[in-house]
Amino acid sequence: MTESQEAVLSMDRGATRKLAKLDRNIYARFVEFQKKFCANMNQPGLRLKRLQGDRRLWSARVTDDYRAILYEITGAQFMLLDVVPRQSAYDGIESRYGAAVNAVTGAFEITDFEELRAAVRGMDKAEPAAPQAFTTHSDPVADDRFKDQPDEVLINLGVPAPLLPLIREISTLDQLMSFCEWAPHHTAEVLQALDEGFSAKEVEEIVTDPVRPAEPVDTTDLETAVQRPASYVTSSDAAVAAMLDGRFQEWRLWPHPTQKQIIQRTYNGPARIGGGPGTGKTVVALHRAARLAKRLDPDGDDRVLLTTFTRNLAVDLKSKLALLVDEKTMGRIDVEHLDSVVYRLAAEQSGGLGSAVGDNNLIGWWRLICQEQGETEFTPEFLLDEWTEVICAQLLTRRSDYLQARRVKRPRRLNRLQRARVWELSERFSARLVEKQAWCWPQMRATTALTERHRSERGYRYRHIVVDEAQDLTSAHWVLLRALAPQRSDDLFIAGDTFQRIYGQPVTLGQLGIEIRGRSKRLTLNYRTTKEILKTALAIEAGAEADNLDGEADSLAGYRSVMSGATPEFRPQADEDAELAAIAAQARAWTDAHGPGGIAVAVPQKRLIGKVLGALDAVGIDGFQLGSDQEPEAETVHVGTMHRLKGLEYRFMLISCIGAEYFPYDFVRELAETDPHRHELEMVKARNLLFVAVTRARDEVVFTWAGEPSPLLRLERAA
Ligand SMILES: Nc1ncnc2c1ncn2[C@@H]1O[C@H](COP(=O)(O)OP(=O)(O)OP(=O)(O)O)[C@@H](O)[C@H]1O
Known part of the structure; x- marks a missing residue:
């Protein structure tokens, strides 16, 4: 009798798409099959047998009429290639599938040539991907983009040589999109970036270089290859189980290799990730918070803060985070929007807080102060801005400090006398808040930041902080965040896109005690929006400038989408x-x-x-x-x-x-x-x-x- 042996059944993206197309009953039987196979791949009912030809190809019984086609990675790890009717299980199997380690990216790639041929030659095998369902793309692809690229250029970019003849046949955008649906992930990215008009050199920089492994690629070492993020292969049964029970979302399982690098890296200080809308900054922030929390000492009481700018986004983050971590880990992470943290800490510090003055009403309060004081030199708008952006933002509590304060990028220069006047009016404003037992956000953020700064001498609230939508935070928020975590490795992780700043004003983190220089990276592949929508969006920002949160310019260079509509x-x-x-x-x-x-x-x-x-x-x-x-x-x-x-x-x-x-x-x-x-x-x-x-x-x-x-x-x- 054959010995019992546990096994891992891994899947790549192609396999998940094939499973999604199965009849529901067969799918349900496959789920049972997966469990049995992993428990003991040798149980006789599975009828695991080697196929003729490639010695790594196997078939196993899912039902009487269906077979799983498997590819052996090691003796106990298999990849699912397909689930097919039994009578066709063995037809032309060797010419249908290709499996190889990509010599450039080191990824293990499975190719279903039948699907690819159908995509290019229009047989009814390949179905268009969902996002393209309402489009017709008979537009030709531009010849000089990828079709005219010499073979060696494409190969150098990581396109496998066996795919080249089919690629040469592609002449419409429709064919390209269908081809990319089934092509290895990296090949699809390369072709689409070329089709978008990026030069081969640019594609090398934005698509290929980020996934090139540091070590030389051994194309015979499958075991190492499947573990590389560029392979998009599940590595555990738990991942497959999550996938099979309908909770599968690609971002959970397969962050892009560039995203994964950022998620896993240890930074010896604050780090920032930028990138246009839909490039997965939130996905990275979520994975990173999960990873940092999982690595906390289980017996310690360190905590992680995952925060964002608005309340509804914090709710969204929390529900997504729950898909990545178990309850125990979730218990170590506070997911809360930043002003809620401010309010919570302020309430803890002072007991009763009085009534709130909303941001929109603050100007009315300043108008009143100006009227009462007969102020004519400064407008209420200027004073509110100065008080918020300089006095509160720099946590200035003494007149002498304000007289010497840096006023970078402020609209007008102020001499000493003028500053003294602004300070006097600000004191009156603060006194009015106290008198009316009221509070407002700029002042509460600053006060809380100051108190936390002192408190941190006794210990910090958080070991790690992950911030999303960082572009909208005010200076006082940053000072508070700095005070909430110790200056150590992986202390602050900051995700944001300054082209999306719709609330606050530009800040320079370096001046607020947060040094991100040398630890900043940008994502460029948009997962959300079609190329057509992106083009319209980019036209709105054309010629616009944005900062990188540290006083330098940011850009949307390399920003692209792989979808069309x-x-x-x-x-x-x-x-x-x-x-x-x-x-x-x-x-x-x-x-x-x-x-x-x-x-x-x-x-x-x-x-x-x-x-x-x-x-x-x-x-x-x-x-x-x-x-x-x-x-x-x-x-x-x-x-x-x-x-x-x-x-x-x-x-x-x-x-x-x-x-x-x-x-x-x-x-x-x-x-x-x-x-x-x-x-x-x-x-x-x-x-x-x-x-x-x-x-x-x-x-x-x-x-x-x-x-x-x-x-x-x-x-x-x-x-
Ligand atoms: N690696 C990935 N694989 C599949 N889908 C992804 C991946 N990364 C992100 N996505 C999807 O792309 C979409 C945008 O991701 P996300 O919200 O993280 O982007 P973002 O950069 O934070 O966007 P924005 O700046 O517009 O808020 C989401 O639907 C997300 O699930």
Whole structure:
């Protein structure tokens, strides 16, 4: 009798796609098969047998009529190639599959040549990927992009030589997209980047170099190859089990190799990851928080803080994190938006906090102080900004400190007398808050940061901090974060995209005691949005500049997508009623075609939400107003301000009421006359806001407006 032997059954992305296509009953039987096989691959009912030809090819029984085709990595680790009807299990098996270690990336790659041939030659084997379902792409691929690249260039970039003849046959975008659906992951990325117009040298830099292993590649060492992240192969039964029980999401199992490097690296200080929308910064932040928490001393009481800018994003982070860690590890991680941390610590420090003055009301308080003091030299807007961005941000508590404070990038120079006046007015403002038993965010952030700075001498609240949406944090937030964790390796991990800054003002982390220089990296592959949507989004930011959170320039260079879909549509309307009707009609059309859910309408102002909800209701569609607390209902059309959509994603997006009348806001237009410096800052935020809204969409975007379009749409470039 053959000995019992446990086994690992690994899968790659191709295998998961094939399983997804199986009939449900067969799929259920495969799940049973997987368990049995892993418990004892030699049990007779599995009928494991070696196939003729390649000595690593095996078949095993899933049902009487279906066989699993397996590829042997080591004696006890197999890769699933396919699940096929028994009668066809052995037909042309050797010419159908290829399995090899990629000499450039070191990845173990399985190729199903039959699927690839079908993709290029149009047999009905390959189905187009979901995101391309509504598109027709008979556009030719540009010959000079990848087709004219010499073989050795493609091979050098990591494209396996056996794929070249088929690649040479590709002549339309449709063929390219279908081919890439089944091609090894790295090959797909290379071809798509070339097709987007990146030169071979650029592709080498942004696609190939990041996954090139440091050590020489031994193409006969399968065991090492399957462990490389570029292989996209599951390494444990737990991962396969999660995949099979329907909880499978690629980002959980297979971070991109570039993402994985960042997740796993030990940084000897604060580190930053940037990158355009949808490049997986949040995915990296989640994995990193999970990894750091798992590595904490199980008997110690160190904790991890995973934080972000808004409350609804913290809710989202928490539910995603729960997919990566068990309950015990979750218990070591606080997932909380940063102002909630501020509030919690402030309440702990002072007991009662009094009533809150919202950010929008602060200007009224400053106006009153100016009136009372007969102030004419400084406007309330300038004073509020100065108090927030200099006094609170630098935690200045003494007049003498303010008189000497650095005022980098502030709109006007102030002499000593002027500073003394600003300080006096600020003291009056602070006294008024105390008198009225009120608090506001800038002051509370600063006070909490100061207290925590002193408290940290007695021990730190967190061992590791991971921050998402970092671009919107204020200086006081940063000072607080610095005070919450000790200056050690892996102390602060910062994810954010400054092109998406829609709240605060630029900060220079180095000046706030957070040194990220030399520990900064950027992701460039967009997983969310189609090329067409990306093009429109990039037109909005064309020529724009952003910082890298450390006083230097950031860029979106190399930013690209591997998906393709419909071109965004721009639909001007005669008046507001016509626009509301157009919004409702489009939401109806998407709902009818694709079912409810995954649809959102973004508007620039809160007061427009009710109108849109009314228009949706009139055509029998349930709308849901996005708020900060409530979990959004899935099967409704979500309607929210562009601000509220930050960090979220939808398949279909309407960006509506985007006429010049509503966007940019009135107060921003007025600033052009009264305060050119602030006008410029607010225009950057408005432009970024539109960029954020557009890049929430996965598949389709439609813009609507009545009257003049907003100048920020940049129709001349975006259409
Ligand atoms: N390695 C990956 N494999 C598959 N999907 C991924 C991967 N990385 C990210 N994604 C998916 O891409 C989408 C965008 O990811 P994520 O939200 O992390 O991006 P982001 O850079 O934080 O975006 P934004 O800046 O717009 O908020 C998500 O749907 C995510 O699941």
